Amino acid sequence: MKNTKINPVPVQFIPVLSFLLLLLSVTAQKNATNPIDVAAVTLVRSAFPALGLNSTLADPCLPTPYSWVTCNSDDNPRIIALNCGNKNLSGVLVDFSSMDALEIIDFSNNNLTQGFPDFLSKFPKLKELNLAHNNLSGTVPLSLENNKNLKLTLTGNQLCFSDDDVCPLSLKEKLKTIAFVIVMAACIIILL
Numbered sequence: 001m002k003n004t005k006i007n008p009v010p011v012q013f014i015p016v017l018s019f020l021l022l023l024l025s026v027t028a029q030k031n032a033t034n035p036i037d038v039a040a041v042t043l044v045r046s047a048f049p050a051l052g053l054n055s056t057l058a059d060p061c062l063p064t065p066y067s068w069v070t071c072n073s074d075d076n077p078r079i080i081a082l083n084c085g086n087k088n089l090s091g092v093l094v095d096f097s098s099m100d101a102l103e104i105i106d107f108s109n110n111n112l113t114q115g116f117p118d119f120l121s122k123f124p125k126l127k128e129l130n131l132a133h134n135n136l137s138g139t140v141p142l143s144l145e146n147n148k149n150l151k152l153t154l155t156g157n158q159l160c161f162s163d164d165d166v167c168p169l170s171l172k173e174k175l176k177t178i179a180f181v182i183v184m185a186a187c188i189i190i191l192l
C-alpha cells in the first residue's frame with residue numbers, strides 16, 4: 001500500500017485524464033481544413049509567392065479563410081473556390097488536382113504561361129473556370145469544351161480548341177511529330 005502514495009496521479013483519475021486528452025485531440029483535429037486541400041494549397045502558395053503575402057495563417061480555412069480561397073462549412077472544411085484573379089501571378093500553374101471539392105477556379109488577369117494545364121479537366125464538381133487574359137497557349141482539352149455544366153472563360157490567351165481545324169501546331173509539337181515520323185520510318189526499315 002506504500003507504493004500507491006508515491007504515484008503522483010491518483011490511480012482512479014488516470015482513465016478520466018486519458019479520456020480528456022483523447023477528447024482534446026479529437027476536437028483539435030475536427031477544426032482543421034482537410035489535409036489533402038492543405039497540402040495542395042501550400043503547393044499553390046509556394047509556386048506563387050504573391051499569394052502567400054496575405055496568408056500567413058497556418059490553416060487556409062480556419063479561423064478565417066485566406067482572402068483568395070472559399071471554404072465550405074464541413075467540420076474539416078474543404079476548399080471549394082480559388083479566387084486568384086488579378087494577383088499579378090507569373091509562371092506555370094502547379095497541379096492542384098487533389099483539391100477535388102473545387103467548384104470555382106479563377107486565375108484570370110494574371111500572367112500564366114506555357115501550355116494549357118491539362119489537370120484542370122480533372123475536377124468532378126467544377127462549375128466555373130476562368131483563365132481569361134493570361135499568356136496561355138496550346139489546346140483546350142475536349143472534356144472541358146464538352147462539359148455543359150461548366151462556365152468556361154478563356155478569352156485573351158493564345159489558345160486553340162480541339163475542333164478548330166486551323167489550330168496551328170507549335171514549333172515544339174511540329175518537331176515532336178517530325179521526330180516521331182522519322183523514328184517510325186527507321187523502325188519499319190529495320191524490320192524489313
Ligand SMILES: *[C@@H]1O[C@H](CO)[C@@H](O)[C@H](O)[C@H]1NC(C)=O
Nearest residue numbers: 027028030031032073074075
Ligand atoms: C470546432 O468547430 C465546432 C463547429 O464548427 C465549434 O462548435 C467548436 O467550438 C470548435 N472547437 C474549437 C476547439 O475550436
Ligand SMILES: *[C@@H]1O[C@H](CO)[C@@H](O)[C@H](O)[C@H]1NC(C)=O
Nearest residue numbers: 050052053054055066067068
Ligand atoms: C490582406 O487581406 C486583407 C483582407 O482581405 C486586406 O485588407 C489587406 O490589405 C491584405 N493585405 C495585403 C498585404 O495584401
Ligand SMILES: *[C@@H]1O[C@H](CO)[C@@H](O)[C@H](O)[C@H]1NC(C)=O
Nearest residue numbers: 050086087088089090091111
Ligand atoms: C508584378 O510582378 C512582377 C514580377 O513578376 C513585379 O516586378 C511587379 O512589381 C509586380 N507588380 C505589382 C503591381 O505587384
Ligand SMILES: *[C@@H]1O[C@H](CO)[C@@H](O)[C@H](O)[C@H]1NC(C)=O
Nearest residue numbers: 110111112113133134135136
Ligand atoms: C506574355 O508573355 C510575353 C513573353 O513572355 C511577355 O512579353 C508579355 O508581357 C506577357 N503578357 C502578359 C499579359 O503578361
Ligand SMILES: *[C@@H]1O[C@H](CO)[C@@H](O)[C@H](O)[C@H]1NC(C)=O
Nearest residue numbers: 088089090091111112113135
Ligand atoms: C510574364 O511571364 C513571362 C515569363 O515568365 C515574363 O517573361 C514576363 O515578364 C511576365 N510579364 C509580366 C507582365 O509579369
